[in-house]
Amino acid sequence: MLLALDFPLIVEKLILVVVVVMASLLIAMYATYAERKVAAILQDRRGPNRAGPFGLLQPVADGIKLFFKEEIIPDFSSKFLFILGPSLAMLTAVMTSAVIPWGDKIHLFDRDISLQIADIDVGILYVFGVVSLGVYGIMIGSWASNNKYSLMGGLRAASQIISYELAMGISLIALIMVTGNLSLKEMVLQQQSGWWNVAKQPLGFLIFLICAFAECNRTPFDLPEAESELIGGYHTEYSSMKLGFYLFAEYINMFVSSTIMATLFFGGYDCPFVNEANFSPNVAALIGIGALMAKVVAFLFFFMWVRWTIPRFRYDQLMRLGWQF
Amino acid sequence: MNITQILFWLLSAMAIGSALMVITAKSPVHSILYLIVTFFAISGHYILLNAQFLAIVNIIVYAGAIMVLFLFVVMLMNLNAETEPQKNRTMQFAGVIAGGCLFLVLTAALNKSAGVNNITQMGGGNYGLIKVLGKTLFNDFVLPFEISSVLFLSAMIGAVVIGKKEQ
Structure with missing residues (x-):
């Protein structure tokens, strides 16, 4: 036989991939809504409330609006690279979710289905590698725009990511030393039976959190798109859904890095006292997913809270923070 | 042909093709992007050998860090095909000879080395x-x-x- 493959396994993984990607997109969509609502609450406003009940259909309306806008590809720009930029940003944002353990095993149709797409041996390094590739989307897009402001944004993004990867790597090394393992699944299992890693590595968590902000280009580190200085930075020349991809990739990145922080430092899908309660595996797995999602939502709220609390750093301050401490 | 072999040929074609494009592409930025593709193809080869760690480290270090720096510098200098200085003939000739010599040495060394007939086992083993x-x-x-x-x-x-x- 040409391709001797375990067919049910492929189907199972395929469904899981589709579900995870769809869930990421949906959550990213509602993260945009949540961002505006949180901003509104923090600024004593009402926020979006016209489309649907409580404005819940606002993200859908935004998406449709973006799709119907005119596409503009600037002259003198490399057309292929111009389109490749946002696609890469989106791809790398979604790719990270492949190694995250979303929950424990569930039992369906006489099969134990692990709620993790790929439990690879070097899970945490994979995350690190894919995250470091994320900057290419921004750099290629900014270069292909053939615009000085875009290029400045791209250069800032590149230097920022290089600066923060070091700190991120070192905080992860401390974590790896404690757990003695690189697989995300193993890390969660260890935290299930013992303390959460944030208790063992509080400083590592703090550094990782700051680096996550920098890697997601969120305020206070959103220099690549500092709209008051660079007219939108790397996506100045983009319009329509390509712009939408960039903005969307940012929210997916936020979602994925919240998940990773929850997995690495806050026990992943571990919910206290559930292990001792002896639920059936499916119920336990569902509670696990719920626990992970609750942690993720808490982190997402934190991201938004910080955005409206701390002003943007100046560029030289950012570099000093990255290299001198 | 099983799936491993198909993947091997695909990745090899990708690696060699994009490596050729690195040296023939006109714009330096395109060269760098092709070089990144080459690194990915090589990482794919490592994964075929079940050397996950090597593959990921290759991506993190080369594709993730060094090539970002390359791209950064090239973008900063804004090199274009027009502004690229033309090297004279003797330099080009010397370059071809030097490269050919290196190629000769590498092939000779590979040819004489002992383990050349032990074809690496693909997909099996956990040594990676x-x-x-x-x-x-x-x-x-x-x-x-x-x-x-x-x-x-x-x-x-x-x-x-x-x-x-x-x-």
Whole structure:
């Protein structure tokens, strides 16, 4: 036989991939809504409330609006690279979710289905590698725009990511030393039976959190798109859904890095006292997913809270923070 | 042909094709992007050998860090095909000869080396996994490993000394 493959396994993984990607997109969509609502609450406003009940259909309306806008590809720009930029940003944002353990095993149709797409041996390094590739989307897009402001944004993004990867790597090394393992699944299992890693590595968590902000280009580190200085930075020349991809990739990145922080430092899908309660595996797995999602939502709220609390750093301050401490 | 072989041929074609594009592409930025594709193809080969750690580290270090720096510098200098200085004929000729000599030495060395007939087993074994790799490095190859780490340290100190501003 040409391709001797375990067919049910492929189907199972395929469904899981589709579900995870769809869930990421949906959550990213509602993260945009949540961002505006949180901003509104923090600024004593009402926020979006016209489309649907409580404005819940606002993200859908935004998406449709973006799709119907005119596409503009600037002259003198490399057309292929111009389109490749946002696609890469989106791809790398979604790719990270492949190694995250979303929950424990569930039992369906006489099969134990692990709620993790790929439990690879070097899970945490994979995350690190894919995250470091994320900057290419921004750099290629900014270069292909053939615009000085875009290029400045791209250069800032590149230097920022290089600066923060070091700190991120070192905080992860401390974590790896404690757990003695690189697989995300193993890390969660260890935290299930013992303390959460944030208790063992509080400083590592703090550094990782700051680096996550920098890697997601969120305020206070959103220099690549500092709209008051660079007219939108790397996506100045983009319009329509390509712009939408960039903005969307940012929210997916936020979602994925919240998940990773929850997995690495806050026990992943571990919910206290559930292990001792002896639920059936499916119920336990569902509670696990719920626990992970609750942690993720808490982190997402934190991201938004910080955005409206701390002003943007100046560029030289950012570099000093990255290299001198 | 099983799936491993198909993947092997695909990845090899990708690696060689994009490596050729690196040297023939007109714009330096395109060259760099092709080089990144080459690194990905090589990482794919590592994964076929089940050397996950090597594959990921290759991506993190080369594709993720070094190529970002390359791209950064090229974008900053804004090199274009028009502004590229034309090298004269003798330089080009010397370059071809030097490259050919290196190629000759490498092929000769590969040809004479002992293990050339042991075709690496693909997809099997766990010798590329990180646990095995770490145990091998720290048991069988401790001395070379430590010496190479000292070498890296000295290179790092050298880079810092060179990069430091004159007082």
